[in-house]
Amino acid sequence: MSFTEKIYRDEDVDLGVLKGKTVGIIGYGSQGYAQANNLRDSGVDVIIGAGDRRFHSGWDKAEKDGFTVMSIEDAVKKSDVVHILLQDPAQPEVYYSSVHANLKKGQTLSFAHGFAILYGTIKPPKDVDVVLFVPNGPGPVVRQKYLNGSGIYGCVAVDQDVTGKAAEIALAIAKGVGSTRVGTILMSFQHETEGDNFEEQVLYGGAIHLMRGIYKVMTENGYPKSFAYAKAIRSIRSIIDDIDEVGIEAYLTGRASRTCEFAVRTSGPRVVNYDEIQKIFEETERGEFAKRWLLEFSQGMPVLNRMRRTWQDSDMEATGIEFRKRFGLS
Ligand code: NDP
Ligand code: MG
Numbered sequence: 331m332s333f334t335e336k337i338y339r340d341e342d343v344d345l346g347v348l349k350g351k352t353v354g355i356i357g358y359g360s361q362g363y364a365q366a367n368n369l370r371d372s373g374v375d376v377i378i379g380a381g382d383r384r385f386h387s388g389w390d391k392a393e394k395d396g397f398t399v400m401s402i403e404d405a406v407k408k409s410d411v412v413h414i415l416l417q418d419p420a421q422p423e424v425y426y427s428s429v430h431a432n433l434k435k436g437q438t439l440s441f442a443h444g445f446a447i448l449y450g451t452i453k454p455p456k457d458v459d460v461v462l463f464v465p466n467g468p469g470p471v472v473r474q475k476y477l478n479g480s481g482i483y484g485c486v487a488v489d490q491d492v493t494g495k496a497a498e499i500a501l502a503i504a505k506g507v508g509s510t511r512v513g514t515i516l517m518s519f520q521h522e523t524e525g526d527n528f529e530e531q532v533l534y535g536g537a538i539h540l541m542r543g544i545y546k547v548m549t550e551n552g553y554p555k556s557f558a559y560a561k562a563i564r565s566i567r568s569i570i571d572d573i574d575e576v577g578i579e580a581y582l583t584g585r586a587s588r589t590c591e592f593a594v595r596t597s598g599p600r601v602v603n604y605d606e607i608q609k610i611f612e613e614t615e616r617g618e619f620a621k622r623w624l625l626e627f628s629q630g631m632p633v634l635n636r637m638r639r640t641w642q643d644s645d646m647e648a649t650g651i652e653f654r655k656r657f658g659l660s
Contacts, residue, residue: 335515335516335517337515338501338513338514339512339514340510342501343498343502343504343510343514344498344502345374345506346502347499348499348506351410351411352375352376352377352409353375353409353411353503354376354377354405354406354409354411355376355377355379355413355415356378356379356402356406356414356415356416356424356429357388357417358415359416359417359469360468360470361415361442361465361469362388362392362415363395363469363473364465364473364507365413365415365442365465365503365507366378366392366395368472368473368476368506368508369503369507370397371476372505372507373506374506376397377397377399377400377405377409378397378398378400378405379399379400379401379403379406380399380401381402401428403428403429403432406429406432410437410438411437411438411440411499412433412438412440413440413503414440415442418443418445419623419627421446422446422451422452425446433454433458435457437458438458438493438496438499439454439458439460439461440463440499440500440503441460442462442463442464442465443462443522443523444487444520445523445527445620447489447519448520448523449523449617449620449624451624454490456490456492458490458492459490459499460489461487461496461497462486462489462500463484463486463504463514464484464485465481465483465504465507466482472507476507479511480511481509482508482509482512483513483514484504484510484513484514484515485514485515485516485517486500486501486503486514486515486517487517487519487521488500489519501514524614527620528610531614531619537566541562542562542646544562545559545561545646546646548562555649556649556657559646559649559650560657563650564653572585582594582595
């Protein structure tokens with residue numbers, strides 16, 4: 331079989347479209363750090379726009395890494411491509427206070443997630459390109475893979491194309507960050523955003539709650555804590571690379587034990603609620619997840635703050651600290 335989507339690789343993308351242009355990275359956190367450094371190492375002219383250094387750490391960090399750092403307003407004025415790498419819920423406020431009024435006709439406004447554009451919390455002027463580029467992984471991994479000569483699968487989308495070059499520019503950013511070394515696809519803002527929000531709810535949400543469930547039941551039933559922790563977290567780490575490398579079937583039939591294969595195939599479906607997965611997908615498509623999250627953020631994140639407190643103080647977290655001390659990352 332072959333994919334219907336085009337997979338862009340290094341040879342399909344011209345970094346030259348960024349020649350003579352300045353990319354302003356706005357925000358120097360997980361993605362900002364990784365993407366700015368990779369782009370610079372790829373020969374792209376990068377400047378950093380950071381929040382007030384009294385309140386935000388990005389300015390000092392970027393300066394220490396040898397970048398030219400300036401206020402977000404100045405970086406927008408001096409850039410041809412404005413790549414917004416601020417945390418998502420903070421974007422609208424920063425955008426309207428520091429970015430919007432400084433955008434010029436023909437500039438490229440770029441994101442690493444489509445949330446603000448899809449849900450309309452940011453409405454860019456009609457005379458700029460609006461694109462996104464997302465590497466499918468956290469910043470430190472994006473940086474490490476690049477340094478190892480590899481990259482992370484990426485996606486690019488175009489929401490407004492006034493220059494006729496919006497896709498080329500977004501793909502060039504992908505190339506500079508290293509994502510076309512392995513493959514990058516073009517998709518829609520809607521699919522990027524909702525796909526990401528769906529994955530985070532179901533895969534990350536489901537997996538983390540399964541880890542907690544395993545640890546809870548085992549320790550409540552008298553198992554040694556280090557053993558319960560290893561079963562809850564370390565064991566998934568040891569299989570996921572295998573599955574990614576050879577596929578589910580080859581893992582189950584060739585690398586897992588026969589008992590494990592039987593357990594996975596017969597009991598696994600009882601743990602997962604497919605109807606709920608479908609419901610979460612539909613809620614995401616109706617914008618209900620986005621609405622809940624925007625409401626939570628606008629109220630100062632009371633649910634998250636409360637949950638952080640109880641989870642941080644949990645027995646599982648304390649065990650994790652001790653576990654890592656004793657057993658390292660092996
Ligand atoms: P981080 O939270 O790691 O970094 C955000 C940066 O923005 C920090 O430098 C932060 O500074 C700065 N910032 C936050 N609020 C303000 C403000 N009000 N004024 C000025 N600066 C501010 O975010 P990520 O790198 O995780 O996310 C950036 C984008 O990348 C998001 O759109 C996200 O969806 C996307 N993305 C993230 C991935 C990930 O794994 N992390 C993966 C793929 C995409 P300070 O911390 O000092 O306040
Ligand atoms: Mg995300």
